[in-house]
Amino acid sequence: MNTGILEFVTIFVLAAFVGNEVIGRVPSILHTPLMSGSNAIHGIVLVGTILIMGSAHGAVQITLAFFAVLLATLNIVGGFVVTDRMLEMFKSKPTERAARSADRDGADPDDGSGDTQ
Amino acid sequence: MTLDTWIDLIYLLAAIGFILALKGLSSPKHARNGNLLAAAAAAVAVGFTFAYPQVREHALNLGLTFVAMAVGAVIAVPAARMVKMTAMPQMVAMFNGVGGGAAALVSIVVFLIEAPGKPAVYRIAEVLFGVLVGCVSFSGSAIAFAKLQELMPGRPVTYPAQQVINAVVAAAIVALAIGTLVTGNVPLLAATAVLSLVLGVIFVLPIGGADVPVLISLLNSFTGLAVAASGFTLDNNLLIIAGTLVGASGILLTRMMSKAMGRSLANVLFSAFGSVVTATGGADGSGETRPVKTGTPEDIGVLIAYARKVVIIPGYGLAVAQAQHTVRELADLLIAKGVDVFYAIHPVAGRMPGHMNVLLAEANVPYDELKEMDEANPEMATADVALVVGANDTVNPAAKNTVGSPIYGMPIINADAAENIVFLKRSMRPGFAGIDNELLFDPKTTLLFGDAKDTLTKLVAAVKDA
Numbered sequence: 110m111n112t113g114i115l116e117f118v119t120i121f122v123l124a125a126f127v128g129n130e131v132i133g134r135v136p137s138i139l140h141t142p143l144m145s146g147s148n149a150i151h152g153i154v155l156v157g158t159i160l161i162m163g164s165a166h167g168a169v170q171i172t173l174a175f176f177a178v179l180l181a182t183l184n185i186v187g188g189f190v191v192t193d194r195m196l197e198m199f200k201s202k203p204t205e206r207a208a209r210s211a212d213r214d215g216a217d218p219d220d221g222s223g224d225t226q
Numbered sequence: 227m228t229l230d231t232w233i234d235l236i237y238l239l240a241a242i243g244f245i246l247a248l249k250g251l252s253s254p255k256h257a258r259n260g261n262l263l264a265a266a267a268a269a270v271a272v273g274f275t276f277a278y279p280q281v282r283e284h285a286l287n288l289g290l291t292f293v294a295m296a297v298g299a300v301i302a303v304p305a306a307r308m309v310k311m312t313a314m315p316q317m318v319a320m321f322n323g324v325g326g327g328a329a330a331l332v333s334i335v336v337f338l339i340e341a342p343g344k345p346a347v348y349r350i351a352e353v354l355f356g357v358l359v360g361c362v363s364f365s366g367s368a369i370a371f372a373k374l375q376e377l378m379p380g381r382p383v384t385y386p387a388q389q390v391i392n393a394v395v396a397a398a399i400v401a402l403a404i405g406t407l408v409t410g411n412v413p414l415l416a417a418t419a420v421l422s423l424v425l426g427v428i429f430v431l432p433i434g435g436a437d438v439p440v441l442i443s444l445l446n447s448f449t450g451l452a453v454a455a456s457g458f459t460l461d462n463n464l465l466i467i468a469g470t471l472v473g474a475s476g477i478l479l480t481r482m483m484s485k486a487m488g489r490s491l492a493n494v495l496f497s498a499f500g501s502v503v504t505a506t507g508g509a510d511g512s513g514e515t516r517p518v519k520t521g522t523p524e525d526i527g528v529l530i531a532y533a534r535k536v537v538i539i540p541g542y543g544l545a546v547a548q549a550q551h552t553v554r555e556l557a558d559l560l561i562a563k564g565v566d567v568f569y570a571i572h573p574v575a576g577r578m579p580g581h582m583n584v585l586l587a588e589a590n591v592p593y594d595e596l597k598e599m600d601e602a603n604p605e606m607a608t609a610d611v612a613l614v615v616g617a618n619d620t621v622n623p624a625a626k627n628t629v630g631s632p633i634y635g636m637p638i639i640n641a642d643a644a645e646n647i648v649f650l651k652r653s654m655r656p657g658f659a660g661i662d663n664e665l666l667f668d669p670k671t672t673l674l675f676g677d678a679k680d681t682l683t684k685l686v687a688a689v690k691d692a
Contacts, residue, residue, distance in 0.1 A: 114348060117458055117466055124454075124467045127245055128474030135252035135479070137486060137573040137598060140443075140580035144479060145318050146251045146261050148446050150244050151325050151472040153268050154453040155295075156237075156275045157332045157465050162291045163281035170338050171287065175294050177331035182298025184325035185272075189265040190306035191317055196258035198587035 142195045149188025155181035229277060236274045237464035243267025244468050248475060254593075271464055311588050312545045315578040316374035319442045322449050323367025329452035329469075330360025334419065336459040341412050349459070350410060354403050356455030357415065358422045363448040365426030370438050370445065373430075374577065380435025388432065395425050436619075437494045439578035440483045444491075447476025486573035488625070488636035518654070521672040523681065526648055527688020529672075533610035533646075535566040537602065539639050540582055541575050543616020543652060547678035550589035553615060556686050557595065563689070568595050570602035570612075570639045572620035603640050612644035616651070616678045622663045631661060647671040650681045 135143055158177040165174040227235075243263050250260020275281060282288055302321075309317045333356030340349065372378045385391075399421045406414040433441050450472030457465025484491045521529075530536050538557060544550060557567045569591065575582035586596060597605075606612065614621055621641040624631040641647050647670050654666070665671060674681050 113461070114458075117461070117463075120463055120466050121454060121458075121470050124470035125474040128248070128471040129478055131245055131248045131471070132252045132475045132478060135482070136254070137482075138571070138580050138583040138596070139252060139254060139257060140479065140483060140573070141314065141318075141578055141584050142257055142261075142580070143248075143251045144443050144446055144476075144578075145314070145321075146257075146264065147248060147450070147472045147475055147479075148318055148322050148325070149261070150247065150264055150268070150468055151329075151446075151450045151453045152321075153240075153244075153271060153468045154325060154329050154332065154456055154465060155268075155272055157453070157456045157460050157462060158328055159272070159275050159281055159291055160278065160460055160462070161332050161335045162287050162294075163278065163283060164339055165287060165335055166339070170335050171290065173331050173335050173338075174287075175290050177328045177335065178291050178294035179298045180324040180331070181328035182295045183302045184321050184328060185268055186299050187302035187306040187317070187321045188325075189261065189268070190303055191309065191314070191321065192261045193258065193265070194307065195311075195314070195584050195587075196261055198584065198590075 142192055145188065145192040145195060149185060149192055152181060152185025152188050155185050157181075229279075233274050233277055234463065237271055237462070240267040240271035241464055241467040244471060248471060310548075311585050312548070312577070313375075314581065314584065315439055315442060316371045318578075319367045319371045319374060319438075319445070322442065322446050323364050323371065326360045326363025326367065326445070326449040326452050328360075329449060329456045330357050330364060330419065330422075332456040333357045333360065333452075333459055334415070336456075337415055338412065341410055344410055347407055350407050352455055352458040353415070354406060354418065356452050356459060357419050358399065358403070359448050359455065360452035361419050361422035362426040362429065363445045363452060365423040366430045366445050366448075367426075367442070369427055369430040370442055373435055373438050380438070382434045383431040388428075392428055395421060395428060399425060433495065437487075439574075439581075440480060440487070440491070440494050442578070443476060443480040443483055444495075447473050447480060450474075450476055483574070483579045486579055486637070488633070518666055519669070519672050521648070521674055523674065523684035523688045524691075526672060526674055527685055528692045529646060529648070530560060530565070530611050530613065530685070531563055531689045531692035533565055535605075535609045536560055536611045536613055537606065537609045537641075537644065538567065538569045539612060539614045539617050539621060539641055540569060540571070540586070541615065541617020541620060542577055543618075543650075544678050545576055545581070545585050545616070547616065547680075549615070549677075549679035549682050550585045550591075552679050552682040552686065554586070554589045554591050556682055556689065557591070559686060559689050568597050568602070568605075570597055570599065570606070572599050572617070572639050573637075575617060575620055599637060599639055603643075606640040606643040609644040611646045611648055612641040614641055614647065614649045614651075615682070618651070618663055619661075621665060622661070623665055624661060624663070627664075633661065641665065642668065642670075645670065649673045650678055650685075651675060652677060 158181045162174040162178055165171045244267055247260040247264030250256035333353045337353045373380050402414055402418040450469045454466050454469030457469055481491055484494050560567050571582050573579055619633055621639050623642050625633045625636040625638045642665055
């Protein structure tokens with residue numbers, strides 16, 4: 110088991126370096142979505158809560174595990190949905206964007222003029 | 227291959243998905259796909275977890291798992307879909323806090339299951355780490371949520387003997403943790419969990435509203451580490467990798483954010499910003515009685531309609547007033563009149579770093595009209611008008627000129643370099659930092675008081691008539 114823990118520590122240390130490297134030069138415009146997106150990723154604790162619920166015995170353990178699954182689901186589902194909502198707005202190119210905005214507020218008389226940049 | 231090996235392989239693929247997703251999230255082009263990739267990886271990993279026989283062993287437990295997941299999804303999806311973009315920081319705080327709580331609960335239940343068998347010291351240490359960090363993240367995020375949602379004052383909360391109380395709580399946690407390590411006693415772990423919740427609260431209370439977003443980023447990183455700790459207790463590679471990735475990248479992101487505010491992370495967390503603030507505010511004299519120049523929407527409408535170059539500097543006031551659509555209307559109108567318009571975005575404009583970009587993207591402002599601070603500043607001197615909409619601290623020259631000001635050293639947008647400065651402000655009330663802004667009294671400055679949406683609507687009408 111002691112060699113087992115070393116294996117996990119190895120994974121931990123390597124993952125820490127990857128985490129540091131992978132977001133190296135993120136522009137400040139993406140700070141909010143990145144925070145929100147990585148927030149969703151740690152929602153994978155849901156896997157752990159499902160496993161723990163499988164092994165739980167007795168009212169106390171099962172109740173705690175139930176809330177663990179509930180909270181983790183909130184984290185993972187809410188996190189990904191909220192991040193996608195933010196990024197959806199970032200994605201489109203200026204031309205599509207103008208077209209879409211014309212659709213959305215078609216009554217807006219200034220909209221056509223906005224495209225003549 | 228055994229079933230376990232297959233599942234481990236799936237988990238490895240999910241972990242790769244998360245790494246690629248984080249990489250994607252750091253560039254505007256791939257961000258959305260990155261997030262979708264992470265969601266898909268998570269869904270596959272969660273789905274295959276049900277292949278473990280232990281998960282399906284007891285029908286009751288399995289049923290409860292599905293009930294909890296269904297309830298969670300039913301709450302989370304509408305909450306995430308309907309939240310206003312301005313309320314995004316507190317939403318992220320909430321989703322982060324519950325994740326920390328879940329990680330702490332996993333560690334607690336593992337301990338309850340293993341405690342009768344006298345677990346090894348390192349197992350207890352893994353549990354303790356998960357409980358401590360998870361609980362701090364949970365209660366800390368709850369207070370951060372309350373501050374941002376304005377359920378409690380955003381100002382730093384200070385009380386007598388604060389440092390002493392903090393030290394006592396910290397010392398008690400250390401003592402209880404050592405006790406748990408030695409004895410493997412369940413009530414001691416429970417007491418550690420409760421005190422960790424208290425620690426989360428007292429850690430966040432003295433942090434001011436403007437600094438809370440940096441704090442959320444830090445707590446996000448904490449939750450990642452708590453999840454990694456759960457991974458250790460469960461011998462689960464996926465949780466270790468995902469949790470550590472978030473933990474490490476979160477700390478880096480937190481440091482980048484505090485750098486954008488021109489301060490060290492330690493300063494953000496421990497300075498109790500507000501107490502310094504009142505002192506400087508007093509020294510500056512009561513600014514409210516000094517004369518300022520106010521203009522009518524018509525004056526300002528003419529000024530900007532016949533300018534060559536207008537730089538719009540949006541701040542949190544714009545977000546509060548939900549005026550991002552109106553500001554775009556104004557900008558489009560000016561562009562149609564041949565004015566050169568761009569938006570200068572301070573990295574911490576809004577309530578959380580990058581928040582303003584999200585808000586303007588929501589209003590369909592084209593990407594190429596947004597300029598980051600470093601790109602915008604060299605152009606400020608050639609601007610005819612700097613139109614400051616609901617911003618204050620991010621254009622305060624005190625950050626450059628007044629040594630000893632609480633915001634001294636924070637990078638700002640050089641609105642003062644423009645030929646004319648127009649402030650759309652609700653009142654003379656200072657910004658989050660609570661200090662006077664000399665720029666308001668500058669002879670080049672004109673003020674237009676009112677809710678940003680109202681004043682912008684009036685400006686749109688004035689520009690049309692001009």
